[in-house]
Amino acid sequence: MTLSTMQWRVLLAVLGIALGLFGIFRLLTQIAGADLMLLAVWLIGALVLHDGLLSPVVGGIGWVIAHVVPPRARRFLQPGLIVGALITVIALPEIYRRNSQPASKGILRQDYSSNLVIALGIVTVVMVVAYAVQVVRERAAIGGGEVRRPTPGPGRSVASTSVAKVPATTAPDQRPSDTNGRPSTDQESSSE
Amino acid sequence: MEPVTRLSLPERPPPLWPKFSSPIRSTALTARVGRVLGIFFGICFVTGMLSHYQYEPWLWLPEPASPAWAYRLTQGTHVITGIAIIPLLLIKLWSVYPKLFSWPPVKSAKNGLERASIALLVSSALVEVTTGFFNTLNWYPWSWSFVPVHRFLGYVVIGSILLHIAVKLPDIKYGLKTKLPQGDVLTEIGWEDNPDAYSNNDSTHIAPPTPEGVSRRGVMIAGGVGIGAIIVTTAGQTVTPLADVGLFSIRRAKDASQLGVPVNRTAAQAKVLYLNRSADWRLTVVGKTTRTMDLSELLIMGDAEADFPISCVEGWSVGAHWQGVKLLDLIAMVGGNEDSRVKVSSIEPKGSFNYSFVDGPQVAVALLATHLNGQQLTDDHGYPLRLIAPGRAGVLNTKWLNKVEVL
Numbered sequence: 001m002t003l004s005t006m007q008w009r010v011l012l013a014v015l016g017i018a019l020g021l022f023g024i025f026r027l028l029t030q031i032a033g034a035d036l037m038l039l040a041v042w043l044i045g046a047l048v049l050h051d052g053l054l055s056p057v058v059g060g061i062g063w064v065i066a067h068v069v070p071p072r073a074r075r076f077l078q079p080g081l082i083v084g085a086l087i088t089v090i091a092l093p094e095i096y097r098r099n100s101q102p103a104s105k106g107i108l109r110q111d112y113s114s115n116l117v118i119a120l121g122i123v124t125v126v127m128v129v130a131y132a133v134q135v136v137r138e139r140a141a142i143g144g145g146e147v148r149r150p151t152p153g154p155g156r157s158v159a160s161t162s163v164a165k166v167p168a169t170t171a172p173d174q175r176p177s178d179t180n181g182r183p184s185t186d187q188e189s190s191s192e
Numbered sequence: 193m194e195p196v197t198r199l200s201l202p203e204r205p206p207p208l209w210p211k212f213s214s215p216i217r218s219t220a221l222t223a224r225v226g227r228v229l230g231i232f233f234g235i236c237f238v239t240g241m242l243s244h245y246q247y248e249p250w251l252w253l254p255e256p257a258s259p260a261w262a263y264r265l266t267q268g269t270h271v272i273t274g275i276a277i278i279p280l281l282l283i284k285l286w287s288v289y290p291k292l293f294s295w296p297p298v299k300s301a302k303n304g305l306e307r308a309s310i311a312l313l314v315s316s317a318l319v320e321v322t323t324g325f326f327n328t329l330n331w332y333p334w335s336w337s338f339v340p341v342h343r344f345l346g347y348v349v350i351g352s353i354l355l356h357i358a359v360k361l362p363d364i365k366y367g368l369k370t371k372l373p374q375g376d377v378l379t380e381i382g383w384e385d386n387p388d389a390y391s392n393n394d395s396t397h398i399a400p401p402t403p404e405g406v407s408r409r410g411v412m413i414a415g416g417v418g419i420g421a422i423i424v425t426t427a428g429q430t431v432t433p434l435a436d437v438g439l440f441s442i443r444r445a446k447d448a449s450q451l452g453v454p455v456n457r458t459a460a461q462a463k464v465l466y467l468n469r470s471a472d473w474r475l476t477v478v479g480k481t482t483r484t485m486d487l488s489e490l491l492i493m494g495d496a497e498a499d500f501p502i503s504c505v506e507g508w509s510v511g512a513h514w515q516g517v518k519l520l521d522l523i524a525m526v527g528g529n530e531d532s533r534v535k536v537s538s539i540e541p542k543g544s545f546n547y548s549f550v551d552g553p554q555v556a557v558a559l560l561a562t563h564l565n566g567q568q569l570t571d572d573h574g575y576p577l578r579l580i581a582p583g584r585a586g587v588l589n590t591k592w593l594n595k596v597e598v599l
Contacts, residue, residue: 005361013358020312020351026344035336039319039345042334046318047311054282055289062214066405074405079414082406086279086418090325090426091440097329102461104572106454107330109447115439119421 058085072138073131080127084120091116201296212290212379215401219383220375221408222287223367225415229280230353232273233317237350239270243505244343246585251533254552260582264503267585268430271328271507275426276419277321283415285314293380306359313352320349328442328506372408374399429508443508450570453512456504456586459571462540464592468575473539475560475577479526479598487562487576493517494562504586514580516561519550519596528598530556536579537595548588549599554581560593 003011027036061081069077094112101107243266249255256262298304320342327338357364367375376389377400383389390400406414428438435444448454459465467473475490477483485493494517503509523532533551540546550558558581562569569575574591581589 005365009358009361011358012354012361016351016354016356016358018351019347019354023344023347023349023351026347027341030340030344031336035334035341038335039341042319042323043315046322047315050285050314050318051289051292055286058286059289069405071404075407075410078406079410079417082283082411082414083418083421086282086415087421087425087440089278089282090275090422093325093329093331094440094442097331101330102455102458102572103449104455104458104570105330105443106445106448107443109444110439110441112440119425119439 072134076127076131076134080123084123087119087123088116091119205293205295209295210290210293210380212293213377214403215377216403216406216408216411217287217290217378218372218375218400218408219363219367219378220370220372221367221411222284222378223364224372224412225280225284225287226364227368229277229284230357232277232280233350233353235273236270236277237346239266239273240343240346242266243270243585244339246588247339249551251551255554255583257553257557257582260500261503262583263585264430264501264509264583267503267505268427268507268509271324272423272427272430274321274324274507275328276423277317278325279415279419279422281317281321283411288378290378290380294382295380309352309355309359312348313356316345316348316352320345330506372412373402375408376400430503432511442506445510448510450572451564451567453502453510453564453573454504454508455572456506457545457591459575459592462538462543462546462592464538464540465571467539467541468571468592473576473594475594475596477522477526477596479523479528479532481526483525490517490560490577491562493521494560496521496559498557498559498580498582500559500580500582502580502586502589503584509586512580513565514559514561515563515566516559516577516580519558519560519579519581520556522560522596523555523598526598533599535595535597535599536560536590536593537597538590538592539594540592545587545590548579548590550579550581554584557582560596 027039031039062078065074065077065081091112094108095116098108098110098112103109243263246255246263298307323334323338324342326332327342332338370376374397376383379386379389381389390398422440424434424437425439426441428435428441429443432445435441435446438444443454445452445454459468473487475485477485494515496518497513497515499511499513501509501511519534519536520528520530523529523534528534532555533549534555535547535549537547558579560577561574561580562577564573569578574593577593578591579589579593
């Protein structure tokens with residue numbers, strides 16, 4: 001017997017609600033009141049810090065980059081920042097907790113600040129080299145008079161005109177098939 | 193850009209209400225990230241529950257004694273995937289951040305419930321992985337007991353994930369079957385209300401604008417590289433071949449200052465220093481009769497050896513060579529056998545883990561060790577006598593033993 005989509009949804013929802021309520025029930029019955037209050041503060045605090053602080057900061061950085069850095073460089077800067085930021089999130093608590101415990105525990109004995117510099121250095125070098133190779137290739141292609149599309153950067157982004165808020169009426173112009181054969185538009189920047 | 197939905201709330205959001213237009217965000221991207229995240233959370237939940245089971249196994253289903261690396265594998269996996277979830281979750285939440293600003297904030301009672309369940313999902317998931325990671329750093333900036341809260345909150349996380357999948361299943365199906373560059377643009381306006389979302393996945397579908405900067409696939413690759421780098425540089429605390437690239441490895445066997453094995457709880461932390469070196473120290477073995485032994489007797493008797501990894505709930509593990517007395521030989525002196533249920537107790541005066549039970553197949557293979565990696569135990573490793581059994585959480589290999597009881 002195969003279940004329909006709706007049957008799957010009901011099954012998953014019932015199972016999910018049951019597990020969730022079980023967890024909440026155990027929390028409420030097994031954890032002391034003062035600890036529960038603090039846990040509630042943590043739960044709400046996590047939402048506030050993530051949605052109210054971290055996300056706007058990340059979004060703001062992205063907005064500035066989109067308005068300051070040309071598209072070709074952005075295609076290397078943004079992935080580099082993603083990789084670097086993710087590593088940093090893990091490294092920062094380790095840096096803070098380094099050598100906080102007795103030596104025999106063998107915990108957090110490394111110089112995580114230096115290791116973070118090494119890791120971010122590797123990311124930077126890789127992205128700068130990749131960017132330089134891309135620039136040289138594109139110049140060679142132009143210099144050689146070849147008519148071909150530039151090699152896409154990391155991922156398969158193809159330079160095109162607009163990023164933001166393209167009205168639906170103009171959308172057909174953005175179809176990938178229409179962008180084929182266009183010259184590189186690296187010099188253009190988002191109008192939005 | 194106006195919402196089509198017209199309810200009693202103002203049609204338009206306030207003037208400064210955030211608007212999102214980046215064509216990078218898409219249900220196609222979110223569904224792909226979410227699929228990996230869901231699998232990782234599933235692995236974490238199952239391995240986590242296996243670990244919790246160690247604390248109170250049912251009598252009819254005791255922990256296995258082989259393979260010896262079973263707990264090393266499951267708990268190492270738990271912590272590796274748990275750490276990897278942190279960056280995954282951040283990417284996933286970034287990809288759907290515009291949804292926080294859908295207008296009106298609550299469209300209907302059903303919509304309100306859905307949003308409340310998502311708030312619970314996001315907050316419980318963030319707290320679960322953050323506190324779990326902090327636990328591996330021995331960092332407890334809270335008052336509650338970590339283990340039960342981590343365990344019960346785990347049910348809340350997995351339950352709200354299942355509910356979320358149930359609610360979003362049509363979106364997930366759409367997202368997964370749509371090619372990444374072709375998928376809708378995810379904004380604060382739901383695709384069903386938004387002609388600019390490019391979401392009509394049919395023959396009239398118009399592809400969304402291509403991002404000028406990093407592409408959707410570029411985000412996936414960069415995220416994958418970041419998460420992969422985190423896994424490779426942290427997993428060395430349990431995946432030995434990766435120890436040398438463990439830039440962010442929390443523990444390393446080579447950093448262990450005593451006998452090549454890290455310690456989770458020192459003799460000073462357990463407040464057993466001097467008690468364990470007391471001339472009055474004796475091991476009492478209680479069964480049908482009672483025997484009392486001093487360390488010299490145990491050393492003479494102790495000709496058993498075994499290679500058992502020590503695997504911590506915090507995700508580190510290391511292979512080790514142990515020498516000592518077979519638990520079975522000891523309890524045989526007082527009428528016990530391999531079907532016995534045994535309680536071992538520590539001189540540690542207080543603490544949640546100053547005793548543990550050995551049941552089932554572990555009874556026959558467990559050692560009461562006096563030596564680790566060829567040398568007598570140090571204070572922090574449990575001098576004079578500790579339990580070591582295969583496939584057993586490190587914290588349940590009780591140290592500083594002074595009593596063995598056949599129950």
